[in-house]
């Protein structure tokens with residue numbers, strides 16, 4: 001029920017539950033992130049990515065990648081809205097979820113797309129892991145929003 005530009009709803013949800021595949025994607029995503037450095041990240045994140053014990057998906061049992069049409073100027077926004085709805089619905093079902101941006105750059109490569117059989121016409125926008133949280137996570141503090149009343 002997420003809104004989408006011109007109500008296109010042209011998103012694709014790829015569900016992955018195969019543990020071996022999730023482990024493989026995690027390893028490949030880590031190797032790609034450290035070798036290519038496609039994003040400007042704080043140095044401690046690169047240290048984490050270089051740690052053999054770190055799993056980008058935290059060994060969650062399921063990953064849902066929301067992909068949007070490359071040709072749609074609002075494809076990414078639509079996918080982000082669908083992903084947020086998905087995360088809220090998961091929370092309502094008592095599940096934990098997390099957007100794993102660290103997996104995005106490798107998923108968008110030709111090898112990554114092939115690994116998850118992503119459609120050529122779409123870009124992976126929102127990789128969301130789902131699972132049962134081991135303990136209720138403490139809320140992460142939020143900054144006061146920058147709200148400017150101009151009239």
Ligand SMILES: Cc1cc2nc3c(=O)[nH]c(=O)nc-3n(C[C@H](O)[C@H](O)[C@H](O)COP(=O)(O)O)c2cc1C
Nearest residue numbers: 056058098099100101102103104137138139140141
């Ligand atoms: C676009 C995006 C990418 C993110 N990528 C990661 C990630 O790769 N790994 C991770 O552990 N958390 C990731 N997160 C989760 C944020 O770190 C988290 O939402 C933030 O710290 C607030 O915590 P909370 O969602 O538990 O309230 C990402 C969140 C967003 C919106």
